[in-house]
Amino acid sequence: xxxxxxxxxxxxxxxxxxxxxxxxxxxxxxxxxxxxxxxxxxxxxxxxxxxxxxxxxxxxxxxxxxxxxxxxxxxxxxxxxxxxxxxxxxxxxxxxxxxxxxxxxxxxxxxxxxxxxxxxxxxxxxxxxxxxxxxxxxxxxxxxxxxxxxxxxxxxxxxxxxxxxxxxxxxxxxxxxxxxxxxxxxxxxxxxxxxxxxxxxxxxxxxxxxxxxxxxxxxxxxxxxxxxxxxxxxxxxxxxxxxxxxxxxxxxxxxxxxxxxxxxxxxxxxxxxxxxxxxxxxxxxxxxxxxxxxxxxxxxxxxxxxxxxxxxxx
Amino acid sequence: xxxxxxxxxxxxxxxxxxxxxxxxxxxxxxxxxxxxxxxxxxxxxxxxxxxxxxxxxxxxxxxxxxxxxxxxxxxxxxxxxxxxxxxxxxxxxxxxxxxxxxxxxxxxxxxxxxxxxxxxxxxxxxxxxxxxxxxxxxxxxxxxxxxxxxxxxxxxxxx
Numbered sequence: 001x002x003x004x005x006x007x008x009x010x011x012x013x014x015x016x017x018x019x020x021x022x023x024x025x026x027x028x029x030x031x032x033x034x035x036x037x038x039x040x041x042x043x044x045x046x047x048x049x050x051x052x053x054x055x056x057x058x059x060x061x062x063x064x065x066x067x068x069x070x071x072x073x074x075x076x077x078x079x080x081x082x083x084x085x086x087x088x089x090x091x092x093x094x095x096x097x098x099x100x101x102x103x104x105x106x107x108x109x110x111x112x113x114x115x116x117x118x119x120x121x122x123x124x125x126x127x128x129x130x131x132x133x134x135x136x137x138x139x140x141x142x143x144x145x146x147x148x149x150x151x152x153x154x155x156x157x158x159x160x161x162x163x164x165x166x167x168x169x170x171x172x173x174x175x176x177x178x179x180x181x182x183x184x185x186x187x188x189x190x191x192x193x194x195x196x197x198x199x200x201x202x203x204x205x206x207x208x209x210x211x212x213x214x215x216x217x218x219x220x221x222x223x224x225x226x227x228x229x230x231x232x233x234x235x236x237x238x239x240x241x242x243x244x245x246x247x248x249x250x251x252x253x254x255x256x257x258x259x260x261x262x263x264x265x266x267x268x269x270x271x272x273x274x275x276x277x278x279x280x281x282x283x284x285x286x287x288x289x290x291x292x293x294x295x296x297x298x299x300x301x302x303x304x305x306x307x308x309x310x311x312x313x314x
Numbered sequence: 315x316x317x318x319x320x321x322x323x324x325x326x327x328x329x330x331x332x333x334x335x336x337x338x339x340x341x342x343x344x345x346x347x348x349x350x351x352x353x354x355x356x357x358x359x360x361x362x363x364x365x366x367x368x369x370x371x372x373x374x375x376x377x378x379x380x381x382x383x384x385x386x387x388x389x390x391x392x393x394x395x396x397x398x399x400x401x402x403x404x405x406x407x408x409x410x411x412x413x414x415x416x417x418x419x420x421x422x423x424x425x426x427x428x429x430x431x432x433x434x435x436x437x438x439x440x441x442x443x444x445x446x447x448x449x450x451x452x453x454x455x456x457x458x459x460x461x462x463x464x465x466x467x468x469x470x471x472x473x
Binding site: 005007035103228 | 316318334335336338341357358359360362365371372373374377378379381382384425443444446447448449
């Protein structure tokens with residue numbers, strides 16, 4: 001059960017949603033599919049005064065071909081999106097990451113925007129309030145230091161969106177609407193690089209759409225997890241090859257996807273690209289798998305994925 | 315405390331309720347409507363034992379707020395049979411011995427029913443992909459997959 005009390009609103013357009021957010025002076029959360037938010041409320045990680053359900057805003061659910069760009073409404077459901085002809089035809093890395101997200105039932109509820117804005121995760125954080133209180137609050141809960149690496153003053157929670165990793169290889173942009181208007185930024189600009197508060201989003205802003213340059217790509221996504229379904233990634237690697245250039249992204253081993261360009265995606269350059277990523281990531285013991293194993297799997301999955309994609313492209 | 319008025323259908327019957335905005339669909343079904351077929355397992359949307367059909371699609375009722383389902387149609391395991399006549403998926407689960415402790419069974423059957431409604435002749439791979447949304451700790455899934463395969467061939471025989 002959800003212990004906290006809140007009000008529930010379902011606005012019909014984005015302006016009304018933002019107005020409600022202001023009315024409750026920021027003590028509000030936006031609800032999309034709820035597959036991340038509702039468990040967080042059950043664990044006492046979110047205690048809003050109002051839940052603003054965005055599902056009745058029809059304009060947020062559509063996929064449109066705008067010529068040079070494909071616009072994906074942030075509330076498009078993962079299950080619908082993975083069957084979309086444009087996604088299947090142009091963006092195989094995204095199709096594979098959508099297929100790899102959780103399981104079919106949760107794909108039917110979860111949305112692409114909600115998947116991008118899911119909060120970062122840690123074995124010492126995604127726990128009940130009772131459990132967390134008994135250990136003492138960590139940095140991400142407003143405490144003094146990390147519980148996964150005792151004494152550390154840095155948060156090591158992992159950002160576990162499968163689809164963000166794939167979208168980064170496709171040079172995605174996002175549109176945000178809020179109290180100060182609408183802005184469009186590169187997806188990589190969404191991330192603060194701080195795991196305790198992973199997003200550069202202004203209070204009240206709503207992720208309304210994802211834009212992808214309309215260019216046919218080849219690509220794929222490889223996911224490390226214990227079970228073949230339901231699990232969050234313990235490591236995710238995406239690769240897309242568009243117009244002579246490859247992009248490799250590595251996710252779920254830090255607060256954001258790590259993205260590297262590969263000019264000629266052959267064995268040596270993949271090795272260099274992976275080295276660049278390995279210098280940046282510091283997986284720690286905050287998932288169900290050993291951090292060294294997760295790190296060592298980065299070159300394994302990257303090599304396997306790039307070979308598979310480029311073989312298929314010949 | 316604020317209440318939220320919702321109107322929706324449960325197993326074909328209209329329901330009008332004033333709920334707490336924080337009430338989950340699973341709580342409404344079990345505690346108010348006495349439909350205890352959907353079970354609470356993990357309570358966090360991972361295991362699938364609380365699965366019901368929401369507008370025909372399998373949905374984890376433990377992480378859906380009742381306020382969200384206003385205007386929707388909910389089918390629980392209690393609504394699958396027509397009077398005394400069980401749904402073919404229910405018959406097949408009994409026939410093939412796809413039930414042990416029974417805790418996951420309502421969710422498994424509804425997930426399978428939804429798959430067969432959308433895709434009357436799923437491949438074995440389709441079936442496994444679909445029911446992998448639901449965790450079963452007893453059967454090892456083999457009998458469940460066989461039960462769903464058996465319904466698929468009975469409901470839509472190859473011509």
